[in-house]
Amino acid sequence: MGNQQRLRGLYVSIAFAALIGALGVGQSVLERMSTVTGSAVQAPRFEVDPFWPKPLPNHWLLGSTIGVSVDAQDHVWIIHRGPGTLNERTEMGAATNPKTAQECCVPAPPVLEFDAAGNLVNSWGGPGEGYEWPESNHGITVDYKGNVWIGGNGAKDAHVLKFTKAGKFLLQIGHAGKGQGSNDPMNFGRVAKIFVDPKTNEAYIADGYGNKRVVVIDADTGKFKRFWGAYGNKPDDTNLGRYNPDAPPAQQFRNPVHCADLSLDGLLYVCDRANDRVQVFKPDGKFVKEVFVAPKTLGDGSAWDIAFSKDAQQKYLYLADGKNEKVYVMQRDTMQILTSFGDGGRQPGQFFAVHSIATDSKGNLYTTETYEGKRLQKFVYKGLVAVAKQDQGTVWPGSK
Numbered sequence: 001m002g003n004q005q006r007l008r009g010l011y012v013s014i015a016f017a018a019l020i021g022a023l024g025v026g027q028s029v030l031e032r033m034s035t036v037t038g039s040a041v042q043a044p045r046f047e048v049d050p051f052w053p054k055p056l057p058n059h060w061l062l063g064s065t066i067g068v069s070v071d072a073q074d075h076v077w078i079i080h081r082g083p084g085t086l087n088e089r090t091e092m093g094a095a096t097n098p099k100t101a102q103e104c105c106v107p108a109p110p111v112l113e114f115d116a117a118g119n120l121v122n123s124w125g126g127p128g129e130g131y132e133w134p135e136s137n138h139g140i141t142v143d144y145k146g147n148v149w150i151g152g153n154g155a156k157d158a159h160v161l162k163f164t165k166a167g168k169f170l171l172q173i174g175h176a177g178k179g180q181g182s183n184d185p186m187n188f189g190r191v192a193k194i195f196v197d198p199k200t201n202e203a204y205i206a207d208g209y210g211n212k213r214v215v216v217i218d219a220d221t222g223k224f225k226r227f228w229g230a231y232g233n234k235p236d237d238t239n240l241g242r243y244n245p246d247a248p249p250a251q252q253f254r255n256p257v258h259c260a261d262l263s264l265d266g267l268l269y270v271c272d273r274a275n276d277r278v279q280v281f282k283p284d285g286k287f288v289k290e291v292f293v294a295p296k297t298l299g300d301g302s303a304w305d306i307a308f309s310k311d312a313q314q315k316y317l318y319l320a321d322g323k324n325e326k327v328y329v330m331q332r333d334t335m336q337i338l339t340s341f342g343d344g345g346r347q348p349g350q351f352f353a354v355h356s357i358a359t360d361s362k363g364n365l366y367t368t369e370t371y372e373g374k375r376l377q378k379f380v381y382k383g384l385v386a387v388a389k390q391d392q393g394t395v396w397p398g399s400k
Contacts, residue, residue, distance in 0.1 A: 062108055067138065
């Protein structure tokens with residue numbers, strides 16, 4: 001009887017120790033899961049729509065597609081480069097040479113407008129009377145009044161253009177070939193993107209590929225109001241050399257300054273592309289904070305363009321990374337990366353130099369691709385879900 005009691009006690013001790021161990025392992029697993037799938041770690045989920053947009057008419061062909069914007073009617077606007085621009089002549093030349101092709105292909109007009117269903121509903125753009133069309137157009141924004149803004153990153157592009165939705169010319173700010181550097185109060189230096197604030201009617205210019213600054217102008221008159229460089233410093237055009245991820249953070253932007261977008265709560269997010277960072281400012285240029293994204297990325301850099309989620313708080317930030325071929329989903333207040341999607345490739349949901357990004361009123365995302373990407377894609381918003389993995393890869397319909 002004594003032996004049986006001792007054995008029973010031994011079994012109980014072993015079972016108790018196993019239970020404690022299991023609880024410990026379970027707690028460890030739960031702790032790990034809470035950082036990934038807990039209620040505090042939710043993120044928007046997207047699926048690519050492989051059937052959007054619909055095919056272009058007239059044998060039209062897209063070149064490097066280097067701007068996207070969504071207007072108040074959820075129409076999607078893009079701008080691309082045809083063979084008339086220097087960096088597209090070789091790439092598109094063979095396909096658009098009438099001496100070698102009987103039917104295909106014809107470069108589409110630079111500005112294209114699609115409705116929510118993906119139908120092409122309008123197109124225009126190119127040289128015209130009264131304005132200087134950019135050598136290499138870059139970036140497109142439809143503002144709250146329905147005006148269309150276009151920048152340019154050609155060697156002589158020191159100006160910004162403003163049109164109606166129908167393509168009627170309204171305003172040119174700056175003049176081609178007249179740029180005098182990052183402290184010029186009248187001209188730009190190869191502008192990447194424009195954002196117009198409906199509260200103040202001020203346009204924020206990511207200036208850009210030649211200059212190293214953000215410029216704020218009056219959106220009606222084009223008058224320069226203020227400008228600044230990295231950390232709110234006075235811009236300095238000194239050549240910083242190649243980006244070194246192990247060096248102290250650069251005190252000026254590197255080219256290109258690729259986006260400058262204002263949130264509803266008055267924070268300006270600036271893409272310092274080659275420095276692999278996003279800097280955040282007050283509208284007056286006061287520096288707030290910065291975040292480095294994929295900071296070992298060399299060459300083209302990781303911070304290409306941003307868009308905000310469509311909830312009232314703009315809780316999430318979407319960052320396009322055309323070097324690593326993905327879109328990061330970030331929590332805007334902390335700038336923490338929650339997850340990402342995309343992969344290098346030519347299939348729907350993959351990227352070749354994802355360049356620009358925008359959201360519509362339903363929370364859907366639209367991306368364009370430059371270099372050999374040359375396309376527009378739609379990613380359908382599927383709601384908030386618990387984050388399952390850091391890198392989702394190609395978000396094909398029905399994938400988890």
